[in-house]
Amino acid sequence: MKQFIFLFVVAVMLGGCKKTIKKIQEETAETLIVKAITDGRWTVTVYTDGTTDYKSEFDGYEFQFKTDRTVDAIKNSATEATGTWNEDKVNIAIIADYPVSAAVTLQRLDGNWKLKDSNWTWVKAQQTINGTLFTLELRKK
Numbered sequence: 001m002k003q004f005i006f007l008f009v010v011a012v013m014l015g016g017c018k019k020t021i022k023k024i025q026e027e028t029a030e031t032l033i034v035k036a037i038t039d040g041r042w043t044v045t046v047y048t049d050g051t052t053d054y055k056s057e058f059d060g061y062e063f064q065f066k067t068d069r070t071v072d073a074i075k076n077s078a079t080e081a082t083g084t085w086n087e088d089k090v091n092i093a094i095i096a097d098y099p100v101s102a103a104v105t106l107q108r109l110d111g112n113w114k115l116k117d118s119n120w121t122w123v124k125a126q127q128t129i130n131g132t133l134f135t136l137e138l139r140k141k
Helices: 002-038
Strands: 042-049 061-065 070-075 078-088 093-097 111-118 122-129 132-140
Touching (some): 042 122
Antiparallel strands (some): 042 132, 078 093
């Protein structure tokens, strides 16, 4: 009987350790991802709304993502508008929102962008709105 209780206690402890290790791994991964996003400025290299190319509207803009989940749209060395961003871990997406007072170009970035491919210096994302596929690619400067 004592052996059974000992094995039960060890099994519970190991299960708790595995959960703790998994939690630490998830928190470390999240920290690295947020660091990659917030370290440096980003530019738009592709933006299409269905078959319409709007990339040229983003020429001159740089985007600085911050750890407080805000993002500055910078043009000609001045912050033109500040929006918000947040990660959607379940759907592997980034949710962006600029205020209605921001330029229409910046409001094009609003929405739930599903990440399709990425590395530490570029991101490809898509979202579908009313049956239209939007494509966005960002590159770190």
